[in-house]
Amino acid sequence: MTDSSHGEPHHSGLGARLNWLRAAVLGANDGVVSTAGIVVGVAGATDSRTALLTAGLSGLLAGSMSMAAGEYVSVSTQRDSEKAALAMERRELRETPDAELDELAGLLEGKGLSAELAREAAEQLTERDALRAHAEVELGIDPDDLTSPWHAAGASFAAFTAGALLPLLAIVLPPASVRLYITVLSVLAALAMAGWWSARSGAAPVRPAVARNMVGGALAMAVTYGAGALLGAAGV
Template sequence: MSRSIHPERHYSSRNNWLRAGVLGANDGLISTSALLMGLTGASTGRGALVIAGLSALVAGALSMAAGEFVSVSSQADTERADLDKERRELDRNPEAELGELASIYESRGLTPALARQVAEALTRHNDLEAHARDEIGLSETIDTNPLQAAWTSALAFICGAIVPVLVVFATPDHALLPALCTSTLAGLAGLGWLSARLGGAPAGRAVLRLLLWGVVALGISYLAGEGAAGLN
């Protein structure tokens, strides 16, 4: 199927990569910072913090890559199966499929005669594309590359996780806790602003959302580490 040509660029066209990028960076930043906060609460030494931070960065990036690869591959397989099934139905009973397409347009408000006319015109143009878009809900060709999605997700995670790791490397022990909190919340605020800017949404709401969840994650992780240390 060919991509639709439209002079306007809509924010929704960015949804897939925006979601993956923000989710990856957000996950990397919060999960790694929360882990380090928990270890700080347990009064773990600097060496253990460095090892934990680097391990979390590598393991998290690989996990994100594997998850995105499997997710994209599974979605593509399902969509291809739907297209193959629709292609067979069009070969076996084109008239019934034409009637099905016309009924879809009729349900959207067209008169029966006009719905039939539109269905016939789109069928002549590209019958599989018309059914894929209006019956199955696929708006464009399946062209997502699972490997590309995997490394993009891993890179996004690393971009988030590297912040608390660098803080651990560069900050003196006495300032580590406030530095972790400040850098994490600043990073989350930046992610919220960026996602809102790219998605055309209000920035304040996006920033507040991420900051609230960041405070909760960091606070609970610190208390969990402190509590675990008290049990030993």
């Protein structure tokens, strides 16, 4: 007989890892598109390797810091809300334990358990760890595994930087005669891979995701290259 109590945490952990991996891919995707748009735009105005490197590095640093700061603020707000909710649960468990037991039994009954079994499960969970039981069933929070804003910020910074390095290296390393072609092709290939992975990890159709990603990146590069070419021709 299979023990379902052992399968559930494994599935939950796998889902959390897939969510983190999907976020990393999307962060890298942002790094690819934004940095490619910058360096291709500059390439439309000048073939100076110094100018391309300066623009690319500036875009990489600005984008990665912006992503990290935004993720830090977002996760910090979420963590503060979770900690406040846990503090409220502690107070309610201390002040009105019977009402909280009734509430937990009702929540378990709402998940499909019979009234008697829900009551018995609520009593056992409360005896074992009342706060954890309410946090997981009522709030969907693991009190011992709150997301770290520093980890989230670091992951966003690393993912964006990894993605941004591709167009930056592709535009500054090759000879001037082929650097634009190499950059465009490598960016489109990276976007195709990112679209494929995001679709597969989310169990979505692959072709539309890949096509959207590639078309969006190609459009961004075309627009910025056109703007750079116009400015270069105007001598700005």
